[in-house]
Amino acid sequence: MTLLAAERLSRAFGGVAALSDVSFAVAAGEVVALIGPNGAGKSTCFNLLSGQLRPSAGRIRLDGRDITGLGPAAICRRGVGRSFQITATFASMTVRENVQLALLAHHRQIWRFWRPAAAAFRAEAQALLAELGMEAEADRAAAVLAYGDLKRLELAVALAGAPRLLLMDEPTAGMAPGERGALMALIRRLAGERGLGVLFTEHDMDAVFGTADRILVLARGTLIAAGRPAEIRADAEVRRVYLGVDA
């Protein structure tokens, strides 16, 4: 079943097209990778989907409902979670508090001024951290986590909003090789268990080809190929544009 549908998305910056006429879909439970050379439009595409940017043209539908032009907070409330390329966690809080805040936001309990937040959704936060193998880090400051743990915390914060679609911008960038496989396996498992649709960008081709059900290839703002990993591997156009070698 189609969860996310991007229809003829375009976005220009000062007359220069960063993304033109891009259409694709992500189904529930499906893990889709979005790849392409630097400057191909991956980040623009992500920022359109999560509401950081408005498209110049085109539609975005979630479960058939039009979400084009909504802001990031509104899109989040419709069930879209995201992680950022440069990790963005709440540095003045512990790991558990990061997740608790996301849970409070999800349950619309932000505008409360009296009851301490430390007790709110504590068990739920702990359970979510346990699911990602981070229960031991719960009381550590988010600011001092190792990079791989920070990436997992971002995932936990995104999952706290009970999203149906997860957008991940380079989830394994900066991680040690061993950690990458584990994180991608975790994402794969969550997609299966929760029926979560996942769209991710990634430079690590092991992660892309080892995890994705389908791969979308962007170059200079247009979608040049889409298909299963084996199809993409064999695609001559992809090899030429993405690798620059006539292999």
Added chain:
Amino acid sequence: MLEVERLCSFYGRAQVLHDVGFGLASGSVAVLLGRNGAGKSTVLKSLIGLVPPRSGRIRFERAEIAGLPPHRIARAGIGYVPEERRVFAELTVAENLEAGRRPPRPGLAPWTAARLFALFPALGELRRRPAGRMSGGEQQMLAIARTLMGNPRLVLLDEPGEGLAPLVLRQIEASVRALRAEGVSLLIAEQGPAFARAVADQVLVMEKGAIVWSGTHAALEADAPARQRYLMP
């Protein structure tokens, strides 16, 4: 002239270079290959001092330069042309060149605006144009020319051909050959359009922040498994 040993660099807490080591002979050209995010740009930024290495050694013409601020490294004779070009957008072509001008270096014919306009004729016609209102290819030529005004002995070029039309690419390629003929050493990071590897004396392949293969261009052409493993999707 350049020796790099066990170089480790970080962005914040993320380690992006793991024990990188290589050497570069005077007057030679080396090319760094690898996929996006492999660490090529970070090697160049660590050499010029923009990303000071956390550990390791960098010796340039027998002097240790790891940990020096960028302006000291540049004065020692290393020029850097970043991937984003970073021309001074509000300055004209002539002013951009002026900003890069440094005193002549013994044993090297000093670069002047006139010589550079001969090397990049397109720039000569645009000398009063603000750099921000030039095409990507023109900006790339200007970025290279600006760096040459400092009379460097070693030039670090980060993805010089990225996003350029074939015609411009040929001009950049010609300039690389001309530099080499002048005795300037080059270290070029390359991913997209392939031109530098053809002129390179040495090819270094990076993956996940480390150098995983090195040899000549011919050897890489012959090593199909290595290309499949490190360079293809």
Added chain:
Amino acid sequence: MHGFLFLQLLTGLASAAQLFLLAAGLTVIFGVTRVVNFAHGSLYMLGAYLGYSLITRAPPTPVGFALGALATAGLVAALGAGLEIALLRRLYRAPDLFQLLATFAVALMAEDLTQRLWGAEDLALPRPGFLAGALRIGAARFPLYDLVLIGLGPAVYLALLALFRTTRWGVLVRAATADRDMLACLGVDQRWLFTAVFALGAGLAGLGGALGLPDTTATLQMGFSSVTDAFVVVVVGGLGSLSGAALASLLIGLLQAFGIALVPRSTLVLVFVVMAATLVLRPHGLLGSASAEAAGAGAPALVRPATPALRALALVTLAAAVALPFLAGPFLLSVATEALIALLFAASLHLMMGPGGMASFGHAAWFGLGAYGAALAALALRAPLPLALVMGLLLAGAVAALFGLVVVRLAGVYLAMLTLAFAQIVWAGAMQFEEISGGDNGLLGVWPPRWLGGPVGFYFLALALCAGGALVLRRALHAPFGYALRGARDAPQRAAAIGLDVTRLRWAAFTLAGAAAGLAGALFAYAKGSVFPTYLGLGRSVDALLMVLLGGVGTMSGPFVGALVYTGLYDALLLATDAWRLVLGAAIIALVLLFPDGLAGAAARRMRA
């Protein structure tokens, strides 16, 4: 009528030229070094005083005057270079607030030293004889010297443009403004470039101060009053843009000239409306660019709930506070009452500045509005004390809510400057609208009612409202609201991506802080029995900032520690020395260099280590 318009036009152009000479150096310095130099007004003041000394000793000829002004510029430039080398170099990588504070400290010290060197008397330079003439326009006379100024403003602008456009040094400065790191990669040592730029900016301020002498007297207050004018010009023009400063000087100069003539007393409001409108439509000023935004602070500290030891300490302190009236004399009791009011004031600023991430340089606006609100309710409406306190709180809160709609969309230095300008305008309004505010004489006779039981009764009221209020704010910061606010500060994008409305959170914090500061101000009115425009002044805003920074922005106990230590120190200083500005300035610089995370922050770090 034409004569009148022409006269106002000339007056406007002369004041625009004066404004430009004042602001040009500030914007040049910011453009390259990203330092907002609060001491710029002091350099201008030094220009006036040094200029007075040099020009009165020079022969009374045009050449003597010109040489005196140029020598002044040179001396102030040298001072600026010294300041850059000795102090600012150490602060380029520090949070921008610290640069503001350090340069503010320099301004304090400069005022004290100037008084010591030149005395407290205003110094009026006789208009040089060769320029004493005037132009007759209808019935009015326009000073010839102002015509010279009208010529000098554009001349300096063109000279600066030529310097930046045609010299190698200018090319390097413009390159550094665009991309410092890239310039370093080309072998340029920025340190000396920065020193030179600072000297140039300081020299311009000195020149402006000297050239202003024939029109205005040199006073000790001109440092702080001129820096506000300079900020307004630079913010409206766009930080770092020379042409923006020229345009904004022209706009504001003309606006003031015609505003004063057409609607007397409208000028302050006009200037503020222009500034607010500019920043709403163009958040980076008329000709500014987004990249001119100064860099933000470093990583925020982890916030933890109070430890048992801290709770015990708080309880002991509270018990001591309750016991105090039975042990202390009247003087100590009044100091303690003021310390309590300072506590709520500091806690309210801490809320928006720490967890809210919005540093304000004009927090006294809310304090003063609360004080005036309560005093007017008590005097004009004969409201009883509880109602008057509520009125003070509501007035400050309502104005903060309105102003907050504009201000929370800005960030960093622009936000700090807009709050500063707003406070200065409210201050000037209180000075001008005498029939409501009593002007300089203030509002007198705001005394607590008899039933409260004298100073002891009022002390307990202050204890309940201030300590209680500060604890309520602290509680809100540990509640979901406070977490969300901190989240919006720590990572705004991430906060939006989990569904938080960042702008609304910041607005709520701003309003809450304004209301709490208003309550503190209302209590202060009753504590003093009177309200004066100084309650709205820059000095009081800086008191609040210092209390918060002294305690530590990143900790929740910071304002408590900061308010008590600062009030104690301040009163002790006032008693012990007449050089309090000098000592306070030196203390701030020491604080900025040695305890960047405040006393409570340093203590917390020590305990964790």
